[in-house]
Amino acid sequence: MTRVINDIAKTLEIPGIRVFANKVSSYSDGINLTIGQPDFPTPENIRSAAIEAIRKGKTGYSHNAGLMKLRESISSFFADTYGFHYDSAEEIVVTNGASEAIDSVLRTIIRKGDEIIIPSPSYSGYEPLIRLNGGVPVYIDVSDSNFKVTPEKLIEAITDKTKAIIFNYPSNPTGISLSQQETAALVDIIMDKDFFIISDEIYSENTFSGEHTSFGSFREIRDRLFLIHGLSKSHAMTGWRLGYVLGPADLIRYVLRVHLNNSICASLPSQYAAIEALDHTRSFPQEMNETYKARRDFIYDRLSTMGLKCNIPTGAFYIFPNVSHTGLDDLEFATRLLEEEHVAVVPGSTFSNEGAGFIRVSYANSMANLEEGMERMERFMATL
Numbered sequence: 001m002t003r004v005i006n007d008i009a010k011t012l013e014i015p016g017i018r019v020f021a022n023k024v025s026s027y028s029d030g031i032n033l034t035i036g037q038p039d040f041p042t043p044e045n046i047r048s049a050a051i052e053a054i055r056k057g058k059t060g061y062s063h064n065a066g067l068m069k070l071r072e073s074i075s076s077f078f079a080d081t082y083g084f085h086y087d088s089a090e091e092i093v094v095t096n097g098a099s100e101a102i103d104s105v106l107r108t109i110i111r112k113g114d115e116i117i118i119p120s121p122s123y124s125g126y127e128p129l130i131r132l133n134g135g136v137p138v139y140i141d142v143s144d145s146n147f148k149v150t151p152e153k154l155i156e157a158i159t160d161k162t163k164a165i166i167f168n169y170p171s172n173p174t175g176i177s178l179s180q181q182e183t184a185a186l187v188d189i190i191m192d193k194d195f196f197i198i199s200d201e202i203y204s205e206n207t208f209s210g211e212h213t214s215f216g217s218f219r220e221i222r223d224r225l226f227l228i229h230g231l232s233k234s235h236a237m238t239g240w241r242l243g244y245v246l247g248p249a250d251l252i253r254y255v256l257r258v259h260l261n262n263s264i265c266a267s268l269p270s271q272y273a274a275i276e277a278l279d280h281t282r283s284f285p286q287e288m289n290e291t292y293k294a295r296r297d298f299i300y301d302r303l304s305t306m307g308l309k310c311n312i313p314t315g316a317f318y319i320f321p322n323v324s325h326t327g328l329d330d331l332e333f334a335t336r337l338l339e340e341e342h343v344a345v346v347p348g349s350t351f352s353n354e355g356a357g358f359i360r361v362s363y364a365n366s367m368a369n370l371e372e373g374m375e376r377m378e379r380f381m382a383t384l
Helices: 007-011 016-024 044-055 068-082 097-109 126-132 151-157 180-190 219-224 249-263 268-280 284-305 330-341 367-381
Strands: 092-095 115-120 136-141 162-168 196-200 225-230 243-246 359-362
Touching: 007 126, 016 330, 044 268, 068 092, 068 243, 068 268, 092 097, 092 249, 097 126, 097 162, 097 196, 097 225, 097 243, 097 249, 115 126, 115 151, 126 136, 136 151, 151 180, 180 219, 196 219, 219 225, 243 249, 284 367, 330 359, 330 367
Parallel strands: 115 136, 115 162, 162 196, 196 225
Antiparallel strands: 092 243, 225 243
């Protein structure tokens, strides 16, 4: 037997987020501004729901698509919050986090050589999954359009090999959202084309300005839309690994088959916790958002004072300043900042080549750490 592994797997690298997060942990006084994880505890009532499920012995498998009660709660949440309905029996699959939802969708739709469009800078987890499934990532550079994909840019990227486009608003890494008008303009283009839409809206509940516009609210594209969501960001439940994908029944049935052959079902105690989150803890994201907005405003002001240009985020909990004028590229800037001041940020090139020249700063951290981190960054900037 010749022991040969997947050639694509050989090319995968540890994301820059984790590289710098791991490095900063070696400094006793390190300030970690890399990880996109709420620094709030999961609310007590949600934790109690999981504990109660465990005490009652609810620790086995569920239906492969998830508990029906949870799928009903998911359906009610979207109907109440965003005004559109997905059938709990046939149009929702509960997954092990939103990441598994994305993977299951990509495994379902990609055939070798299919092109998947990604407006970029973009979340670094999309591209490896596309390549592992035989697809070809096609990047739209939105660094010169306020990090928003425009109809013109979208039209230029579409070819006869286009299988899907991945949208992610509010955006990781930029924190930028699309307005209702901007989203509608993209839908006008998409509705006349023959490809799928994957909308990763995991940060929709972390919206600071106006209301989030979901692609799910446009009925004219619902027959080809996969809506990705979950509780990691909205309810500080990253470690619970609870996400979901919503889509038309004729497509979701195949996503379900991929999902169940990969992971069988999501953790049962986590599902009971999710029911509690969706049914009784819907205000929690807004409570977090008030804190995030104060931190965002502080970070934006400090970075601007340092001469680092950035768009003010309208969602998520990241800011994406441009460091190209410092004379350092983004990797050099992040590396020297870590080595000299023990502050970890993420080089923008982690989020595709279109992110080169930027850094991502997460403000999902305490104000005390943010204040100290900005003091050190300003001191570092003074040396350049």
